Amino acid sequence: MLGTASASYQIEGAVAEDGRGPSIWDTFSHTPGKIEDGTNGDKACDHYYRWWEDVELMKKLGVNAYRFSISWSRILPKGRGKINNKGLQFYSNLVDALLEAGITPFATLYHFDLPQALQDEGGGWLRRGIVDDFEAYTDAVSVELGDRVKHWTTINEPWELAWQGYVTGEDAPGLRLGNDAALKASHNIMLAHGAAVRTLRDNSQGAELGIVLHLNMVEPASDHPEALAAAHRWELCQNRWYMDALYREGYPSEMVKLFGRDAPEVIPGDMEQIHEQIDFLGVNNYRRSVVAAGNDLPPVNMRRVSPPGEYTEMGWEVHPEGLYKILKWVHANYPVPRVYVTENGASFIDAMTPDGKIHDVRRVAYLRDHIENAHRAMREGVPLKGYFAWSTMDNFEWAYGFSRRFGVVYIDFETQRRTIKDSGRFLSKVAKTIRR
Ligand code: IFM
Numbered sequence: 001m002l003g004t005a006s007a008s009y010q011i012e013g014a015v016a017e018d019g020r021g022p023s024i025w026d027t028f029s030h031t032p033g034k035i036e037d038g039t040n041g042d043k044a045c046d047h048y049y050r051w052w053e054d055v056e057l058m059k060k061l062g063v064n065a066y067r068f069s070i071s072w073s074r075i076l077p078k079g080r081g082k083i084n085n086k087g088l089q090f091y092s093n094l095v096d097a098l099l100e101a102g103i104t105p106f107a108t109l110y111h112f113d114l115p116q117a118l119q120d121e122g123g124g125w126l127r128r129g130i131v132d133d134f135e136a137y138t139d140a141v142s143v144e145l146g147d148r149v150k151h152w153t154t155i156n157e158p159w160e161l162a163w164q165g166y167v168t169g170e171d172a173p174g175l176r177l178g179n180d181a182a183l184k185a186s187h188n189i190m191l192a193h194g195a196a197v198r199t200l201r202d203n204s205q206g207a208e209l210g211i212v213l214h215l216n217m218v219e220p221a222s223d224h225p226e227a228l229a230a231a232h233r234w235e236l237c238q239n240r241w242y243m244d245a246l247y248r249e250g251y252p253s254e255m256v257k258l259f260g261r262d263a264p265e266v267i268p269g270d271m272e273q274i275h276e277q278i279d280f281l282g283v284n285n286y287r288r289s290v291v292a293a294g295n296d297l298p299p300v301n302m303r304r305v306s307p308p309g310e311y312t313e314m315g316w317e318v319h320p321e322g323l324y325k326i327l328k329w330v331h332a333n334y335p336v337p338r339v340y341v342t343e344n345g346a347s348f349i350d351a352m353t354p355d356g357k358i359h360d361v362r363r364v365a366y367l368r369d370h371i372e373n374a375h376r377a378m379r380e381g382v383p384l385k386g387y388f389a390w391s392t393m394d395n396f397e398w399a400y401g402f403s404r405r406f407g408v409v410y411i412d413f414e415t416q417r418r419t420i421k422d423s424g425r426f427l428s429k430v431a432k433t434i435r436r
Pocket of ligand 1: 007010157284390397398
């Protein structure tokens, strides 16, 4: 499977139309000072009205899969209760058009945009009852789409959701609470994932189900014992916290001990729910983590180190071998039957040249080198079943607004004109090779 990926709030716009309720990203992006360029997702790529054109673009790209997310507050404007049929209809139409175009719909139920009403009630993911709300939302969506969508991911990037939303405050809901909050939110997110898997099994017969984690290969900055220990703690916190919960007996005991009283309360039955069998793991990967001892995220006490080399506009190191290594790490350490690279891509400054084209040479090289490394992992036995480039088109890059472009399709945000970049043309070539 070769595709591109996107997420609802980043592309849809139409935030107050056809019955959609507000989400935490509407609130956060409208709070002065939160978004680097002062923008918001009110219009974004206007995909809610241009979805047809966007499916046509994907046809031109020649990809055979599209990963998108569903906006909870379009379906249930207040987070629970009465279903907004217009919201469901939007995704239903999109799915039909994708299928007609021969493009597999790969749907994510939750990609950062919680209905604001649920945030206001007990702090969003901090309230355990949200698990039931997520289950009901999953039911509403999958009863409607489960006959046609056969690839589902429950939650996108639980670590980012919990830590950047509840501790560092850089993402919505923008809270700066203690580690206990991140860990409680995280636990509820994982419980919600398990509950959703059970619901999807009932409503979407024969579908492949999974979750999406942001996994980076962790490497110590030196062989100094303190760097080695910091790298180990970081791997436990970002990667193994989730992988062990999903595929082993539970949260890694070493880390539970280190978090001490901040560790989440786990009651009988919780781990069984989180363990609910899934068919695949989605891996989002952009860079590796080179780590030394430091003061960040106590008690993880680490700091990122930037080795010399090439960096993207996000300040992320370009290190294609990191993708190969993390895929091998997953395969060597966990019984994962199938893996998809659900996101991989790069933000670089793009400019339209007088020929009306975007020659994004560096993005082409980035994608080429990462796809090669993914392929190498596959040749060496990793059960990799697909690769999705992030992103289908330039979009609202969260706290960076529109100042960072990741798309393989360029968007002129003034006119909403779409132009396929050289990286999009490169993906088309890869797609043709795969079809042959
Ligand atoms: O844009 C995000 C996406 O929503 C989640 N994964 C990382 C991407 C790039 O920052």
